[in-house]
Amino acid sequence: MHCRKWRQHTLRWLLAGTVLPLLVTGAGPLQAQVTLEDTADLYARWRDRTVQVQVLDRQSRSRSALGSGYFAGQPGWIVTNYHVVADLANQPERHEARYLSESGREGRLELLSVDVVHDLAVLRAEGMKPTPLELAREAPRKGARAYSMGYPYDIGLTIVEGTYSGMMERSLYDRLHFTGSINPGMSGGPALNRAGEVVGTNVATAGNQVGFLVPSVFVRNLLEKTSEPRAATRSLDETIAGQLTANQSALAERLLNGPMPVTSLDGFDVPGALADWLNCWGSRQEDVPDDLDQIYYRCESQDDIFLSTTLSTGIIRYQHELLSSDDLHPLRFYKQLEDRGYYPRLTLDGDESTVTNYRCRSDFVDAPETALQVTFCVRTYLSYPGLYDAYLSSTSLVENRRALQSTLLLAGFDWDHLNALSRRFVSALSWVGDRP
Amino acid sequence: MNASGMESGHPVAATGEPLGAVEVLSRGGHVVQRIAWHGDRLRIGRAYDNDIVVSDPYVCPHHLELDLGPDGPRARDLDSVNGSYAGRHRQRVGELPVRDGLVVHFGHSQLRFHAAGGTLAPTLRDTARHGLLGRLGSIWALLLGTVLATAVLVLDELLAGVDRPTVLGMARGLLYPVIGVLAWAGFWALLNRILAHRANFPVHLAITLFGVTALFLVTHVVSAACFAMAWNGAVWWASLVADVTIAALVILAHLRFAALGNSARMTAAAGLAAVLLFGAPATGDILERNAFSTLPYLEPLLWPPAFQGRTGASVEGFFERADELRVAVDREAGR
Numbered sequence: 001m002h003c004r005k006w007r008q009h010t011l012r013w014l015l016a017g018t019v020l021p022l023l024v025t026g027a028g029p030l031q032a033q034v035t036l037e038d039t040a041d042l043y044a045r046w047r048d049r050t051v052q053v054q055v056l057d058r059q060s061r062s063r064s065a066l067g068s069g070y071f072a073g074q075p076g077w078i079v080t081n082y083h084v085v086a087d088l089a090n091q092p093e094r095h096e097a098r099y100l101s102e103s104g105r106e107g108r109l110e111l112l113s114v115d116v117v118h119d120l121a122v123l124r125a126e127g128m129k130p131t132p133l134e135l136a137r138e139a140p141r142k143g144a145r146a147y148s149m150g151y152p153y154d155i156g157l158t159i160v161e162g163t164y165s166g167m168m169e170r171s172l173y174d175r176l177h178f179t180g181s182i183n184p185g186m187s188g189g190p191a192l193n194r195a196g197e198v199v200g201t202n203v204a205t206a207g208n209q210v211g212f213l214v215p216s217v218f219v220r221n222l223l224e225k226t227s228e229p230r231a232a233t234r235s236l237d238e239t240i241a242g243q244l245t246a247n248q249s250a251l252a253e254r255l256l257n258g259p260m261p262v263t264s265l266d267g268f269d270v271p272g273a274l275a276d277w278l279n280c281w282g283s284r285q286e287d288v289p290d291d292l293d294q295i296y297y298r299c300e301s302q303d304d305i306f307l308s309t310t311l312s313t314g315i316i317r318y319q320h321e322l323l324s325s326d327d328l329h330p331l332r333f334y335k336q337l338e339d340r341g342y343y344p345r346l347t348l349d350g351d352e353s354t355v356t357n358y359r360c361r362s363d364f365v366d367a368p369e370t371a372l373q374v375t376f377c378v379r380t381y382l383s384y385p386g387l388y389d390a391y392l393s394s395t396s397l398v399e400n401r402r403a404l405q406s407t408l409l410l411a412g413f414d415w416d417h418l419n420a421l422s423r424r425f426v427s428a429l430s431w432v433g434d435r436p
Numbered sequence: 437m438n439a440s441g442m443e444s445g446h447p448v449a450a451t452g453e454p455l456g457a458v459e460v461l462s463r464g465g466h467v468v469q470r471i472a473w474h475g476d477r478l479r480i481g482r483a484y485d486n487d488i489v490v491s492d493p494y495v496c497p498h499h500l501e502l503d504l505g506p507d508g509p510r511a512r513d514l515d516s517v518n519g520s521y522a523g524r525h526r527q528r529v530g531e532l533p534v535r536d537g538l539v540v541h542f543g544h545s546q547l548r549f550h551a552a553g554g555t556l557a558p559t560l561r562d563t564a565r566h567g568l569l570g571r572l573g574s575i576w577a578l579l580l581g582t583v584l585a586t587a588v589l590v591l592d593e594l595l596a597g598v599d600r601p602t603v604l605g606m607a608r609g610l611l612y613p614v615i616g617v618l619a620w621a622g623f624w625a626l627l628n629r630i631l632a633h634r635a636n637f638p639v640h641l642a643i644t645l646f647g648v649t650a651l652f653l654v655t656h657v658v659s660a661a662c663f664a665m666a667w668n669g670a671v672w673w674a675s676l677v678a679d680v681t682i683a684a685l686v687i688l689a690h691l692r693f694a695a696l697g698n699s700a701r702m703t704a705a706a707g708l709a710a711v712l713l714f715g716a717p718a719t720g721d722i723l724e725r726n727a728f729s730t731l732p733y734l735e736p737l738l739w740p741p742a743f744q745g746r747t748g749a750s751v752e753g754f755f756e757r758a759d760e761l762r763v764a765v766d767r768e769a770g771r
Contacts, residue, residue: 291598328598330740335595341736350730356768358732359761362668364748371741371748375668377732378761380769388762391732397741415762423755 042147043159046196049133050189051099051125052151053080053109055087058096068150068189069099072198073122073223075129080188081203081214082114082121083306089114089121089236090308090383099125102157113226116240116305117247117314118173118218119203121188122226133190135216135223136197139176142166145194146178148202148211150186158186164199168212172251172277172303175212176200182211241384244305244412248314248387252417255316260428265295265322268370268396268404271428273299278316285321292336295322305412310351313387313412317346318425321405330400337395337403346409348389355379358391369430370404371397376422381412388418398431455509456536456551458502460490463544473549475504480547481514494518494543502534502549509534511547518543569689572642581645588652589613613648620644628694636693643693647686654678663737664745671737676718683710 055065067084071077078099088095088111097109107127114121140146141164148160162180178191182205191200191213200213255274263272263282273280282297298319305314325333360377377391389411396404408425410418454472460480462468469488471478480488483497490499496516502509512531513520519528521541529540536551571577593609594601621644625637658678662671688706692699725733749757 291600325598329594330742332595332598334738334740336598338736338738339596341734341738344731344734347731352728355730356765357728359764359768360669360732360734361758361761362735362737363666363754363757364744364746365751365754366748367751371744373666373738374754375732375734376754376758376761377734378758378765379732380762380765382769385766385769385771388765393734395738397744400740400742415759419755419758422758423751426754427751 039147039159039161042192042194042196043149043157046133046147046149046159046190046192047102047157048130050149050157051078051101051128052154052157053078053084053123053188054098054100055085055095056098058094064095066151066154066185067187068185068202069123070149070188070190070198070201071125071130071132072135072190072219073132073226074228075132076125077112077132077223077226077228078109078123078125079190079201079219079223080121080123081201082116082119084188085109085111085114085121085123086306086308089240092236097123099123099128101128110229111236112228113222114236114240115218115222115243116307117243118214118222119306120201120214120219120222122222124228133192134197135220136193136195136199139167139215140164140193140199146180146191146199147194148178148180148182148186148189148191148213150182150189150202152183152185154185158183160186162209162211170277170279170302172275172301174215174218175203176215178202178211178213179209180211181205181209237383240307241381241387244313244384244387245414247305248413249417251314252413252421256417256420256424260424262428263297263320264432265297265320265404266324267399267402267432267434268320268322269428269430269432270297270320270404270406271318271425272297274316277301277303291325291328292333293324296320308354310349311354311381312349313381313389315348315409315411317409319345319407321345322402323405324399324402326401328401333401334403337405340405341393341395344391345393345405345407346391348391348409348411350379350389354383355381355389360391364397365394365426367426367429369432372426372429373397374426378418386414387412388415390418390422392422392425394426394429396429396431404429404431454552455504456549456554458488459548459550460488461546461548463492465546468545473502475509477501477503479514480542490543490545492543492545495545496543499542500540500547507533511538511540513542516542569692572646572689573636573639575638578638578642578645581642581649584649585617585645586610588649592652617641617644617648624690624694627690631694639693640690643686643689647682647689650686651679651682654682659737660739660743661745663739664743666746666748668735668737671735672721676714680707680710680714683713 050068050070053067053069054063057064064087065084067080069078069080072079085097088097098106099109100106105128107125109123109125112122112124144164146162146164148162150158152158160180162178165177165179168175168177182202186202189202190198191202193199198216200215201219203214204212261272262269278299279302280299285294285296300317301315304312306312323337356379358377358379360375362375365372365374372394374394379389381387392408394406406429408422410421455475456473457470458473458478459467460469471488478487479498479501480486480490481498482490482495486498498514499516500511500513500520502511510531511534513529521527522529522532522539526541534549536554538549540547589610590606593606599605621637621641624640625635629635655675655678658674659671662674684706687709688702691702691706
C-alpha cells in the first residue's frame with residue numbers, strides 16, 4: 001500500500017515502543033559494543049523505553065490517535081511521529097496526550113517540538129524518566145539485523161525482527177527501508193540495532209514486510225533544537241510554517257535550477273520527470289470514448305508532508321493528456337474537452353478550518369511555442385501564512401483535432417516559488433508538430 | 437351640431453338618432469345592461485314596469501329616470517330610499533344634467549352615460565394578429581420553427597457526444613427535448629383555452645420552437661464570445677442574462693396569445709416568470725460557487741482555435757497578474 005495512504009488509513013493505530021529496562025537499576029545507557037543474542041533478551045532490556053502514546057479528546061475522553069514513542073535525548077523526553085500527535089499540535093485546546101508503559105505506568109505528555117517535514121515530534125513525559133535510548137551515529141549496513149518495537153493495533157508491546165534494506169530509493173526525504181512487519185499502531189516506535197541504539201523511527205509501511213523508518217540523524221537534529229519548556233517566542237504554527245517554507249523553498253530551487261527534461265506526446269513536448277523522486281508513468285487511456293484517443297502521462301511526488309488528518313502538503317503532481325481524433329468535427333472535439341474540464345484532474349485535501357477556497361483566473365497565454373488557454377487557481381493555508389497551493393490547467397489551441405491538456409498541482413509553497421514553478425511548467429509546454 | 441346631436445357636451449334630440457348609450461353596471465363594475473337612448477323618458481328601478489330593470493335589492497322599484505328637459509337631457513331621482521349620487525365626492529343629487537361620461541351611483545349599482553359622439557380611445561392594435569407574432573399561426577411558421585428547432589436539437593445532441601450519429605441514437609436523444617417542447621406548448625394552449633376559450637396550440641408550439649432555437653443560438657453565441665475574449669468568469673452571468681431574456685420574450689409571446697391583461701402587466705409577468713424559472717437553479721449555483729470546496733470552481737470554456745478572438749498574454753504577464761489571486765486568498769484568510 002502507498003505510504004501516504006497507509007498513514008491516512010492507519011493514523012489511529014500507531015506504534016508504541018518499549019525500552020528495555022536495564023539489567024541493573026540505575027545503570028547508564030546501553031553501550032554500542034554490547035551484543036545480545038536473543039530477541040527475548042532484547043525485548044526484556046528495552047521494553048520500558050517504549051511507551052504507547054495516546055491522544056485523547058478532552059471532552060469525551062475518547063482516544064483520537066494511538067501510536068508509540070521512545071525515550072531519547074534528555075531524561076523524560078519521548079520521541080514519536082508528528083502524525084501521532086498532530087491532533088494535539090493542531091488543536092491543543094481540544095486534545096491532550098498521555099503515555100502508557102508496558103509495565104502499566106501512565107502520565108501526561110507535553111509537546112515540546114515538531115519536525116513536520118520528517119514526521120517527528122518530541123514530548124516530555126510527566127513522572128517517568130528512564131534512561132534514554134542512544135541514537136546510532138552511523139547508518140546500518142544493508143542486510144543487518146534490526147528490531148522494531150511498538151504497540152500494533154493497541155494489543156500490547158511487540159518486538160519485530162527484521163533487516164535493514166538500505167535507504168529508500170526514489171524518495172524525496174531520506175527513509176530507511178526496513179524489511180519486517182511494521183503494523184498500524186507502531187508509528188513513532190524505535191527501530192534498534194543489536195546494540196540497542198536507535199537507528200530509525202517507525203513511520204510507515206507498504207505492507208508485505210516493507211516498512212519505512214525515519215533515520216536517527218533527523219531525530220538528533222530535532223532533539224538538539226528542542227528546549228524545555230517550549231520556546232515561547234514562536235507559536236507552533238509559526239514553527240511549522242517556517243519548516244515548510246524552508247523545506248519547500250529548497251525543493252523549489254532544486255527544481256528551478258535543475259534541467260527541464262521533456263517528454264514527447266504526439267506533437268507536443270511537455271515537462272517530463274523533473275526529479276528522480278517523482279514517480280512518473282504514462283499510458284494510453286482505455287475508457288475514453290471511441291472517437292477520442294488519449295495518451296496520458298503523470299508524475300507525482302510520493303512524500304507528502306502530513307499536517308493533519310484532513311491536510312497534507314509538500315505535494316507536486318502534474319499530468320498531461322493528449323487527446324486527438326481522426327474525424328471528429330472541431331466543434332465536437334473541443335466540446336468534449338470542455339465537458340471534461342468541469343472536474344479537476346488532480347485534487348488536494350483540506351477542509352474549511354485549514355484552507356481557503358480557490359480563486360482562479362483564466363486567459364490565453366502565448367507560450368514560446370504554443371498558444372494556450374490557462375486557468376490558474378490559488379488557495380492559502382489559514383494557519384500557515386505565506387504558504388499557498390496552486391491548481392493550474394492549460395489546454396493547447398493549435399490543432400483542430402488534437403489538444404494537450406496539462407494540469408499542475410503544487411501544495412505548500414511560498415508565493416514566489418509557486419509562481420516561478422508554475423511559470424516554468426507553462427513555458428515548457430510546446431507544440432513541435434509532427435516529426436517525420 | 438354634429439351628426440350625433442351633441443353640442444358642447446349636451447346631447448340634444450335628433451330624429452332617429454340615439455343621444456347615446458345608457459349602461460347599468462353591477463357592484464363589481466360589469467356592464468349588466470346597455471341600451472341606446474333616444475331622449476324619451478327612461479325609467480330605471482327594480483320594478484318590472486321600468487325601461488331598465490335592475491336586480492339590486494338596494495334600488496327602489498322606481499329609483500330614477502332620464503328624460504329630455506327644456507335645458508337638455510337630465511337625470512332625476514324619484515325620491516328613492518337610498519338616493520342617487522354623482523360627482524367626485526358622490527353628493528346626493530335630486531336632478532342633474534346628463535353629459536357624456538356621467539356616472540350616477542344608486543343602490544349598489546351604477547348608471548353610466550356615453551354620448552353618441554363622445555370621444556373614444558383609439559383602437560388598440562392587436563400585436564398577436566399583426567407583424568411577426570401575427571404570422572406565427574401560419575403553417576409556414578410552424579414548419580420553419582420545427583425545422584429550426586430540430587436542427588439545433590440535433591446539433592446539441594451531436595455536440596454532447598462523440599459517437600457516430602445514428603437515426604436510432606438521435607431519436608433517443610431527441611425524445612426528452614421533444615416531450616419537453618410539447619408539454620410546454622400544451623401548457624400554454626391549456627391556459628389559452630381556459631382564459632380565452634381557444635387553445636391556439638399551433639401558435640404556442642411555434643412560439644416554443646422558435647424559443648428553443650433562440651435559446652440554443654444565444655447560449656452558444658455568448659459562450660463563443662466569452663471564449664473569444666477569454667472572459668471565462670463572465671460566461672455564467674452572461675448566459676444567465678441571455679437565458680432569462682429569451683425566456684421572458686417567449687413567455688410574453690405566449691401571454692399575448694392567451695389574451696391576458698394589458699401589455700405592461702404582461703411584460704412584467706413574463707419577466708418575473710423568466711426570472712423565477714431560471715432564478716431557482718441559478719441561486720443554487722451561486723450558493724455552490726460560494727460554498728467551501730477543496731476543488732477549484734472551474735468554468736471550462738473551449739472552442740476550436742479559430743474562435744480565439746485576441747492574442748494571448750505572455751507567460752510572464754499572465755503570472756504577474758496572478759498576484760491578484762494571492763491578494764484575494766490572503767484577504768479571505770483574514771490577512
